[in-house]
Amino acid sequence: MNELKQKIGLGVGVALVLAWCLLPVAWILSLSFKSQAAVSNGSDPGFLPLDSFAGLENYRAVWEDDQFRRAIINSIGISLIATVLSVMIATLAAYAIARLEFKGKKMVLTTALAIAMFPVVSLVSPLFDLWRTIGLYDTWPGLILPYMSFTLPLAIWTLSAFFREIPWEMEQAAQVDGATSWQAFRKVIVPLAAPGVFTAAILTFFFAWNDFVFGITLTSTEAARPIPAALSFFVGPDPFQRPASLLAAAAVVATIPIVLIVLFFQRKIVAGLTSGAVKG
């Protein structure tokens, strides 16, 4: 009896968690299928598109919008480059932190922590000024650089937690067994370290993809404007009426990469989030 009650309770809990996570996603998805006319005159309120189903019309409009297409390219390019560079640099640093004793190690960890807590907005005016002076304003590198700075702490923390768990003696063991040091590194250490590096890369990518403050302040045209900034400036043909269903379609498109990454790498993300912050 007691066990049954527990099972029911757990089932209700699971249902609540799923509803919490998916309901707003379902809502934006449903909104993206409503016709723009119905949304602007409010003729079809409610959760589902009942008599205002517009098919893929909004998605077609988003795809034909030049600014939005550019924004997707910018976001993918900038986030990927920032992720690769940041993870490479963080791997070096995390290796040193996990394996070597050196002066200033504490300082590095403290700096990383301080940067992680840094109020991004307080950099907006000096960076805006500086970037315009040195010509980085409204360019890809102008966003890649700040993204790297702000993802490095997360990447370093996650990676050093991972690296600490690697049995490094195995490298020597392989060498004793006749492997060259390069072979030992490639066949033993790389496979052990790869999951950690990969996890750090996913978390870094999420951060870069999500950034808004730098996106709106350090860009002014579609030359470098990323998706979140483009979404917020996306007004459509009538500036006095935000095209809710169009925006919803654009938002869905911007969410697809996140959903794909989550679907494929769910385990790795959870491991990364929990190992970096709390370790037993």
Added chain:
Amino acid sequence: MTSVVATPQTDAGDVPPEVSERVRHENRLGQRLVAPAVVVMLIVTAFPILRALYLSFYSYSLTAPDERELIGFSNYVTALTDQLFWRDIGVTVLYMVVTVAIELVIGFAFALVMHRVIFARGLIRTSILIPYGIITVVSGFAWQFAFTYQNGFVNGWLPFIDADFNWFGDTVPAVIAIMVSEIWKTTPFMSLLLLAGLAQVSEDMVEAAKVDGATWWQRMWKVVIPNMRAAIMVAVLFRALDAYRIFDNIFVMTAGAEGTESISFLTYRQSIEQFQLGMGSALAVLLFLSVLLVAFTIVKLFRVDLAQARGE
């Protein structure tokens, strides 16, 4: 060969020479490996914040860049004596305290469900990562549209709310709407950190308490929560500092109207929208200092031990 990187004499005294050579080598290698990371982290933060400090003593507007003038602490005096600044600090602290408190409770409940559940583990973890990964701006839009009376579903679903109630017409409901978006998006992060903490609590201890006749409530308060204190504190610290810097949701949902503006938003508005770089810089410095103060207060108040939480 002489090396520039000298080991301090206190160390050299009790370390044999050949070890000291190795220590020195390791020292140098370690410093070289972390150098790029440190440089990149500081380029975009240390220099600009020092520049902000410098500019904050000037009257400097982008609309009239040639009339830059040294005015000492005037910007600070103006900011600190303005009611707007204190109102925005108050609103920001309100966002932080309310969202983190609610997230802690809901996040803990979610963590318990995820910890206990045996079926559909993958499905739940995948679902919970979607709000975590989704762009904050998208979350802001989704909730803004959900709360509007023309198209949203919130008014229809809440029985005690009129169908034409305007959530964005007054401070309190607008703040609530912003908080809902913030809480929805960040609770998963909180629950995953708490889940990691829960995994560290020994099952035997909980079982023992159960055998001794402790109720579920007692087991939670006396056994589980004290044993995952470090995880809770780290989660609270990270989330609180994040919530204190709230910006995206406000920008998208109200653009700071109806007194929903946070201190981050005020700083942004002064520097980017009004082109007041001098005043904006002063606010940036004040924002920076206030974050430090919040971090310090939380660490002291809750005695957060980051080293212990990392298992060092």
